[in-house]
Amino acid sequence: MRHPPRPVLLAVAGAVALLGSVVVPVVAAEGATPACTVDYSVTGQWDGGFQSSVRITNNQAALSSWKLTFDFAGGQKVTRGWNAKWSQSGTTVTAAGESWNGALGSGASVSAGFLASWSGANTAPAAFRLNGTACNVDPDPTTPPPTDPPPTGPPPSSGTAPALHVSGTRLVDAAGRTRRLLGVNRSGGEFMCVQGYGIWDGPVDDAAVKAIADWKANAVRIPLNEECWLGLSNVKPEYGGANYVNAVKELVARVEAHGMTPVLEMHWSYGQYTGNSAGCSDVHATCQKPMPDAQYAPSFWASVADTFKGDQAAVFDLFNEPYPDRAVSSATDAWTCWRDGGTCPGIPYEVAGMQDLVDAVRGAGAKNVIMAGGLAYSNDLSQWPAYRPADPAGNLAAAYHVYNFNTCASESCWNSTLAPVAAQVPLVAGEVGENTCSHGFTDRVMQWFDDRNLSYLGWTWNTWDCSSGPSLISAYDGTPTAYGVGLRDHLRALNP
Known part of the structure; x- marks a missing residue:
């Protein structure tokens, strides 16, 4: 950056009224772990538009690919997204993993976000499904434990940095x-x-x-x-x-x-x-x-x-x-x-x-x-x-x-x-x-x-x-x- 850290007036591309995060709570019973959890947050909202982020955590068997679906309750329409392939049909929104974040290991999380238009009430989605499985809810106690092996590949970088x-x-x-x-x-x-x-x-x-x-x-x-x-x-x-x-x-x-x-x-x-x-x-x-x-x-x-x-x-x-x-x-x-x-x-x-x-x-x-x-x-x-x-x-x-x-x-x-x-x-x-x-x-x-x-x-x-x-x-x-x-x-x- 070519200026020092001092108050500098820079042109602002648009006025965004930032809101407190609206997060969909997890409603699993005490001590139970949902098969998946989704944190949905409205990170910014302005007249006719808003920005949201979702954080998906997979608590079940490792997934080689993932797809999140949810329904809007109002007149929201996704216009652009990132970190996922976003699409919308009617009120149903789908976010699918990209080539570089498509695998989701057991216990792993992935974050994505989108811009959308809205009219009426910008009500948060009430339910989310990951590959068809309901998230943020108490898991079925009769479901057998996962048997798929965890994903293979290089672990996150740790320890001494590599010579380059x-x-x-x-x-x-x-x-x-x-x-x-x-x-x-x-x-x-x-x-x-x-x-x-x-x-x-x-x-x-x-x-x-x-x-x-x-x-x-x-x-x-x-x-x-x-x-x-x-x-x-x-x-x-x-x-x-x-x-x-x-x-x-x-x-x-x-x-x-x-x-x-x-x-x-x-x-x-x-x-x-x-x-x-x-x-x-x-x-x-x-x-x-x-x-x-x-x-x-x-x-x-x-x-x-x-x-x-x-x-x-x-x-x-x-x-x-x-x-x-x-x-x-x-x-x-x-x-x-x-x-x-x-x-x-x-x-x-x-x-x-x-x-x-x-x-x-x-x-x-x-x-x-x-x-x-x-x-x-x-x-x-x-x-x-x-x-x-x-x-x-x-x-x-x-x-x-x-x-x-x-x-x-x-x-x-x-x-x-x-x-x-x-x-x-x-x-x-x-x-x-x-x-x-x-x-x-x-x-x-x-x-x-x-x-x-x-x-x-x-x-x-x-x-x-x-x-x-x-x-x-x-x-x-x-x-x-x-x-x-x-x-x-x-x-x-x-x-x-």
């Missing part, structure tokens, strides 16, 4: 298994230290990291500050240099201990820029600059690489959101600056290009996976393949950021500009989000990336206003915002 490398267009572990990076950003390390308030924004102890893992995330992107890592004189000693480095190392260790991939990223950097779209006039690393600086950025990455070169689980994201295209009018000049650095038109300081930073990482002896974002705040990857930096280790991935207010924020743009990149290298959406305090846009992004087995991480695991951050949580125990619930439920559905 690039294989064709995939990130894979040492055994060659594909590793999609699906998780969150944990902002704070890029701004707290340089502003003199600390190192992290909010807790990063084991309980706080476990709360991220409990969303079934398998990756955490950690934005960093160049000057704090290097311990430059403008940073308070208690928040910079060795103290900062050790704090980062400790957080990385906690993230990996919960089986999650840490993505270390240079967010704010040195260099004075006051041109088009400048975030600040300060020479210091107090805002997003259009490109990394040649004075300190290579040293930063050489030091980070040296620190983590023995840890192949760590991924390096070279620079948060380049925007040399805002400083120059020529796309050729912008992409050349992005790759080669040096003296770039419109940028008064000497620039470190992506090739310089790749060279700094590899020169330190690190073979870790490297991510590089494109132009327009990492939203433009149209010429990324043509200007791709050379990586002697062959472990380079493309990074992409997308919010609902970006230029490239539609399936047609993704098909024309992202698909060609994903056909050559691993593609990771390092930041995904929206400023609506809802998740309709991120649902679309996740679906597009899911369909192509690509990676994405939501912005951000911080307790800010979801319309100005945007923030995924309202508390560090993992309580989601109305925006964050979409990512949480989706991750849990992918890995129940």
Whole structure:
């Protein structure tokens, strides 16, 4: 995200009056376990429309495929859904599992949601059936115990995070298994230290990291500050240099201990820029600059690489959101600056290009996976393949950021500009989000990336206003915002 966590007025796509969740209760007798339970919640309602989520738990034998049915009592009509194949005939609604969440093991849960229109009374469904079996009711005591074996397959990620490398267009572990990076950003390390308030924004102890893992995330992107890592004189000693480095190392260790991939990223950097779209006039690393600086950025990455070169689980994201295209009018000049650095038109300081930073990482002896974002705040990857930096280790991935207010924020743009990149290298959406305090846009992004087995991480695991951050949580125990619930439920559905 290209703005710091401060009140910022952003355009809101629509007004949604969020309601308290309306949950259908389970009515089984005390001590009995229903064959299946369904939690139905209205998560948002407005004039003529509403949004709902359902969480299905299978308490019977494992199901190789699942289908949920229920009837609306009023004039509701499903218009669009996610995490399931939704259809409606008359008042009867059907949700069937997708190819990636179609199996539902014994005791497993899956979440899905939909948008719908309504008129009259938006009454919640009274009854649900999973594959024909009534849910939320006392099971028949004469039903024999299930005999089907539990589903086989890899268990949820746990323990130490795997070492990663690039294989064709995939990130894979040492055994060659594909590793999609699906998780969150944990902002704070890029701004707290340089502003003199600390190192992290909010807790990063084991309980706080476990709360991220409990969303079934398998990756955490950690934005960093160049000057704090290097311990430059403008940073308070208690928040910079060795103290900062050790704090980062400790957080990385906690993230990996919960089986999650840490993505270390240079967010704010040195260099004075006051041109088009400048975030600040300060020479210091107090805002997003259009490109990394040649004075300190290579040293930063050489030091980070040296620190983590023995840890192949760590991924390096070279620079948060380049925007040399805002400083120059020529796309050729912008992409050349992005790759080669040096003296770039419109940028008064000497620039470190992506090739310089790749060279700094590899020169330190690190073979870790490297991510590089494109132009327009990492939203433009149209010429990324043509200007791709050379990586002697062959472990380079493309990074992409997308919010609902970006230029490239539609399936047609993704098909024309992202698909060609994903056909050559691993593609990771390092930041995904929206400023609506809802998740309709991120649902679309996740679906597009899911369909192509690509990676994405939501912005951000911080307790800010979801319309100005945007923030995924309202508390560090993992309580989601109305925006964050979409990512949480989706991750849990992918890995129940």
